Amino acid sequence: MLKGKKVVVYVTGGIAVYKAADLVRRLIKAGATVRVAMTKSATEFVTPLTFQILSKHHVYIDTFDEREGDKVSHIYLADWSDLAIVAPATANSLAKIANGIADNFVSTALLATTAPIFIVPTMNQHMLENAATIRNIQVLENDGHFIMEPDTGFLAEGYEGKGRFPDPSEIIDTIQGFLLNLEKNLPLKNQKVVITAGGTKERIDPVRYITNDSSGKMGYSLAVAARNLGAEVYLISTSKVLKTPYGVTLVSVETAEQMHQAVNAEFEKAAIVIMAAAVSDYRPSHISNKKIKKNEQEMVLRLVKNTDILATLGNQKKDQFLIGFAAETHNIQEYAKDKLIKKKADMIVANDVSKPNAGFNKDTNEVSIFMMDEEPIELTVNSKQAIAEEILAIALTKMKK
Ligand SMILES: Cc1cc2nc3c(=O)[nH]c(=O)nc-3n(C[C@H](O)[C@H](O)[C@H](O)COP(=O)(O)O)c2cc1C
Structure with missing residues (x-):
């Protein structure tokens, strides 16, 4: 299902950013061509170099850093992709996507893309259970985006709870199923x-x-x-x-x-x-x-x-x-x-x-x-x-x- 697909992984700033590197690797292994965009906060956790080496392409971070003279990067990437994956998706970025805010490369490209959007919310359990986050996730679902259920287990905060980044192999499996639902001639x-x-x-x-x-x-x-x-x-x-x-x-x-x-x-x-x-x-x-x-x-x-x-x-x-x-x-x-x-x-x-x-x-x-x-x-x-x-x-x- 992922073979030959053009996928953008939008990485936002949570503790699970390092797991997104494994996700990128697995997407490539499954046959996808991958580009990565990061928020500034995400780069505080893992350097863009890791994602650049894995995807063999420069990482998109700044909306105004237009490296390719003949393109507007955020629009180009939004149009290029067959699938957008937001992983990990912070509470902050979820709120932005749900409300159409476009104030960085990630949120702007996501607003511009017509590709299906697959979101992996990852955060502290109390942030996940906050009424505002629940409301934002509901809006995103109503808008037709796919929200993957976060895992339950030992959180970075040192206690058990819901909000963990699921195992990347499980994310790949869920994406395959999600893409299948979009296919007509199987x-x-x-x-x-x-x-x-x-x-x-x-x-x-x-x-x-x-x-x-x-x-x-x-x-x-x-x-x-x-x-x-x-x-x-x-x-x-x-x-x-x-x-x-x-x-x-x-x-x-x-x-x-x-x-x-x-x-x-x-x-x-x-x-x-x-x-x-x-x-x-x-x-x-x-x-x-x-x-x-x-x-x-x-x-x-x-x-x-x-x-x-x-x-x-x-x-x-x-x-x-x-x-x-x-x-x-x-x-x-x-x-x-x-x-x-x-x-x-x-x-x-x-x-x-x-x-x-x-x-x-x-x-x-x-x-x-x-x-x-x-x-x-x-x-x-x-x-x-x-x-x-x-x-x-x-x-x-x-x-x-
Ligand atoms: C150590 C640390 C870990 C964090 N982990 C998360 C997280 O897992 N999920 C989350 O929603 N926010 C987390 N945050 C907060 C975000 O980094 C913060 O809300 C930031 O503004 C998100 O920006 P972004 O959505 O543009 O990436 C963390 C912050 C720090 C300092």
Whole structure:
């Protein structure tokens, strides 16, 4: 979404200015061309040189410092940009933007730009909760600007509170979602995609359960990839640690049974269903409501079979494109082909979880894609995000139009 975009980062004077340097770096890494403008106060915290080196361009600070003879810099920059990001946005600069004040380079260029404006307010909690700031944020929202929710945590003042600069990776994710909402011609626009993620937990007693090594990372990468194609994404997940990607609807579950119910509730209207979760095949036949105490030398745990969610969906499906995952340690091709037929899936993504760069809990993966009457497609080692994008790109070419 950011690839090829011309972005101006407007940096105003708060303690979090140093974090804006990382944001600029990440925007460039995501493929954007970045220019930076700073308020005088911002330059008190970090020198413009840092931003100049990162953006490989001089930093705009003074409205009257016209270095390019043939241009009026603040108008040129305002017209040049596809996106304006104000990060960090001080209470003072928020007030200026909300009221159309143009008394420095940043506020003047922001008044002149017709690009969408994305604002990251960052300040002390009491400043954030001040009636004037609340009023200004409301005005900015009413004017159609996007305001990102500040983080809660340890503030520079030495106490816990709301107003922190969010993690730059989270800001990038939110910007991607924000830009998507502005896009009209995305292949999965208005289509529902249901994705399961993580290993299910099958309770033995209140403190113990059966689970597996699945982290949910592959499912979350697929959710981002589907969202980036414009889909309305429902992520049915067991993870308690991964951050829900911006714009994705999270349905939290724990057991295979809960996952089955959650998928069923979303299945009928789905265009694509991706079962990336590692669902327990069995669960204890009885869940003790008290912690089981040790007494005997041996203990027998009786297990019963869980519903095979993928097979159930395969039998139910009409136009849904159904993708299953197969995590194996041996005979991958044989198991994957068998799964494709038996579960009536449209695609099986198989990975060898014994390989060093693939499978559970890793940030990379290496998969083989199986579809009926087709040769397997091998996707070599890559980030889970890149693999997720390739899986969806292949699915899109195979889906009924
Ligand atoms: C150490 C220090 C930290 C500050 N941090 C913030 C901040 O995080 N957010 C904020 O709104 N103002 C903060 N301020 C106050 C602003 O710098 C001040 O309001 C300034 O006028 C903002 O100017 P600008 O909006 O033109 O950048 C801080 C001031 C100091 C001295």
